[in-house]
Amino acid sequence: MNIDNLKSSYTNYLKLNKNLSSFTWFGVGGSAEMLFLPDNIDRAISFIKDKPSELKIFVIGAGSNVLIRDNGIPGVSITTKKLNKLSIDINGIITAEAGALDINVARFAREHERTGLEFLVGIPGTIGGGIRMNSGAFGSEFKEILIDVKAINNSGIIKIFKSEELGMKYRNIDICDEWFFYSARLKTSKGIKSRIHNKMKDIIELRKKAQPTGVKTGGSTFMNTSNYKAWQLIDKAGCRGLKLGDAKVSEKHCNFIINTKKSSASEIENLGELIRKKVLESSGIKLNWEIKKVGIK
Ligand SMILES: Cc1cc2nc3c(=O)[nH]c(=O)nc-3n(C[C@H](O)[C@H](O)[C@H](O)COP(=O)(O)OP(=O)(O)OC[C@H]3O[C@@H](n4cnc5c(N)ncnc54)[C@H](O)[C@@H]3O)c2cc1C
Structure with a gap:
């Protein structure tokens, strides 16, 4: 699809020259040439497949680890704000869409009496951003909890990456920036709700003291x-x-x-x-x- 057709096909989900400062924690930065706001995963996938492959995408999660420069981002920026569904299967595996906030995933695990994700309560990002950064706190990081992640690249190719294939290391991964992670499976273990709750509370208290x-x-x-x-x-x-x-x-x-x-x-x-x-x-x-x-x- 050429850019004009893309704009008219996705008109309800595209904003042109949209200032991005409110999409980041720093509250600074210029505009996205095009900002795409998908309301569900299928729409995000069809958009990426429809767009010309030379049109680069930049994914914005919670914007807690980015500094968007004053003259903005050319091409398409995608916000994962509305891609935030969570589910859990009988084995306690949690499936989280890219834009689910870490804190909500931690709370979801607690409600289902599953342990292992408590550290997420202190990281103000999303699951997609956490995978990209291999974020971590209090001795745990995404590498330990991620089973696999569904991703689509700039040319519309879909792939499931197992955690080991991402080359997750300290605050980085080996996979290049052109992959958009859209849904991840996270492992948990059976836990006791009150203990999970107390651990999360301690993490929040420690954060307040240190940061x-x-x-x-x-x-x-x-x-x-x-x-x-x-x-x-x-x-x-x-x-x-x-x-x-x-x-x-x-x-x-x-x-x-x-x-x-x-x-x-x-x-x-x-x-x-x-x-x-x-x-x-x-x-x-x-x-x-x-x-x-x-x-x-
Ligand atoms: C107050 C504060 C405390 C913090 N504490 C910690 C901490 O304890 N530990 C820690 O590790 N970090 C911490 N951070 C940094 C930040 O919260 C993490 O790096 C977080 O995981 C980033 O997630 P995000 O959704 O905000 O990503 P963003 O900031 O939106 O994006 C970061 C990078 O990830 C990419 N990205 C985002 N979503 C996707 C996606 N779906 N697919 C592909 N790429 C994607 C972006 O393109 C960008 O390159 C902190 C930040 C703040 C502001």
Whole structure:
């Protein structure tokens, strides 16, 4: 289908030049040339199959790990907001659509007296974003809970990836960005509801103590490695509380950058680069961005 036909066939689900700031936790960024808002998985699949393969897609989950640049994203952006169905089978395997929020999946497992997904309560993303980032917290990560995931690529080819095939590693996977993960199967074990509940409560409490809450942020800005914790290097470089315009390094957790008022994406990115420079000078280490920076500067 050419672009004009695509636009008229999916007119109810497509927005042109749609500003994306409200789709991200940072609350910054430019517009999507086209934003596709599918109301169900079948529509998402048919759209991806119908679109010209040279038209690239960018998937936005909860937007808790992305910095969308000020001049926006060319091509099609897809939001998984409405793809959030959950089900469980007799073996306790939970099937979650890509846009299901991690916190809702954790609660769903608790309601069904299934354990193993409690750590999801503290990650403010979606299942699709969690797989892409191999997100984790409190000693658990997606790699351990994922059985397999259904995906479609930019050319409309559908494939089921087993967890082992994704090459899941610390906050990354080996599969390239052109795959849209749309439905995942997660493993759980039989648990006791009150214990699951208490574990989730403890995680929430610990988060509140360690991280800034109720602020516009992208979570951890830079990756840790087995040799260092990014926050320690940032602290040593004297960056705690450092400001650039309305972008600020959190005083509470200095691997978090906060949009304090009306920061632009470039202020946030430039503050990140300033931190990298100062850390390189003070420790000789080049920090790697964990946050995904997308779009045009
Ligand atoms: C306050 C705060 C606390 C955080 N704490 C943690 C933590 O403890 N542990 C941790 O690991 N992370 C943490 N994060 C980061 C973030 O929440 C996770 O990386 C999360 O899993 C991202 O999910 P998302 O849906 O928001 O993805 P997005 O930010 O929307 O996208 C992230 C990447 O995933 C891709 N993506 C999203 N959905 C799909 C899909 N369906 N198919 C293919 N690709 C997709 C996007 O294209 C992008 O490249 C935190 C962030 C914040 C703001």
